Amino acid sequence: MNKAAYYKHSGTVGSTGPILMTVLGILTGLIGGVIYGFAMQYCPLIYLNAIIMIGFGCIVGVATGMGAKKGKVRSNTVVMIFGAITGLIAIYAGWISWIYAFTQQKILIFSPLDIFEVATIIAEKGAWSIKGATPTGVVLMGLWGIELLCVVGAASYIAKNGISQPFCERCDKWVEHEVLLTPLTPILDPGQFIVKLESGDMTPITELVLPPVNSKIYSTVTLEHCDSCTENYFVSATISTITEDKDKKETTNTVEILKRLIITRNQFDEIKSMKLERSDSQPSQP
Numbered sequence: 190m191n192k193a194a195y196y197k198h199s200g201t202v203g204s205t206g207p208i209l210m211t212v213l214g215i216l217t218g219l220i221g222g223v224i225y226g227f228a229m230q231y232c233p234l235i236y237l238n239a240i241i242m243i244g245f246g247c248i249v250g251v252a253t254g255m256g257a258k259k260g261k262v263r264s265n266t267v268v269m270i271f272g273a274i275t276g277l278i279a280i281y282a283g284w285i286s287w288i289y290a291f292t293q294q295k296i297l298i299f300s301p302l303d304i305f306e307v308a309t310i311i312a313e314k315g316a317w318s319i320k321g322a323t324p325t326g327v328v329l330m331g332l333w334g335i336e337l338l339c340v341v342g343a344a345s346y347i348a349k350n351g352i353s354q355p356f357c358e359r360c361d362k363w364v365e366h367e368v369l370l371t372p373l374t375p376i377l378d379p380g381q382f383i384v385k386l387e388s389g390d391m392t393p394i395t396e397l398v399l400p401p402v403n404s405k406i407y408s409t410v411t412l413e414h415c416d417s418c419t420e421n422y423f424v425s426a427t428i429s430t431i432t433e434d435k436d437k438k439e440t441t442n443t444v445e446i447l448k449r450l451i452i453t454r455n456q457f458d459e460i461k462s463m464k465l466e467r468s469d470s471q472p473s474q475p
């Protein structure tokens with residue numbers, strides 16, 4: 190794969206980006222942290238607690254990612270670092286709130302040393318039980334460590350989704366325009382497909398047609414371009430497979446084949462104007 194042929198963020202960080210990521214991320218982390226602490230204390234189901242924990246990290250990540258997009262941050266690394274920092278502040282707020290809830294609103298402490306000290310005392314007797322077992326001491330401390338990693342990790346990972354769109358450096362804006370061609374017949378040889386497209390031959394895409402009705406496997410081609418200038422044209426492709434379980438519940442699994450290959454305006458138009466014909470006739474109605 191020729192990496193230079195694909196879109197990559199420039200690494201530039203807009204001047205307001207760090208402030209917006211910090212303000213939105215921390216604000217969400219602080220408000221969410223208060224709710225999180227009480228939810229963790231009063232939610233009776235430990236499994237639901239795990240969902241709340243991941244969800245909390247994700248919400249902080251979404252807020253930080255929104256700040257990144259608004260502040261025109263074009264660096265995944267920078268956004269992930271800010272996501273981790275705001276995630277850390279969020280879980281810190283969560284612990285302050287949880288200690289307050291756990292102690293029946295008697296202890297409200299803010300200093301990290303105080304929190305560590307109180308946590309150590311709580312850990313001696315344990316804070317909750319699962320299937321009759323009460324984790325205490327190092328085990329409980331270890332679980333709190335995992336909680337911290339989950340929230341920080343989720344916030345960091347989700348934050349970068351905020352800048353998943355390409356950016357037009359010339360127009361100083363995100364590329365929002367998208368054309369979706371789907372469903373198409375499946376890409377049969379992804380390796381050959383990539384080689385041909387990278388060499389500038391668009392026929393592996395333009396030769397795709399509409400799949401048979403009710404086909405369980407299909408391709409999707411996505412075209413993106415900046416609608417304010419004549420630069421920045423990209424093509425992406427995925428293959429999706431629909432599987433059915435015993436209850437006839439369908440699950441779609443999508444595999445990325447090509448992500449934002451840089452193409453010319455002519456190639457873009459060539460793909461966009463492809464005529465889509467069905468590969469078989471419609472099934473006759475009884």
Ligand SMILES: [Zn+2]
Nearest residue numbers: 357360415418
């Ligand atoms: Zn542009």
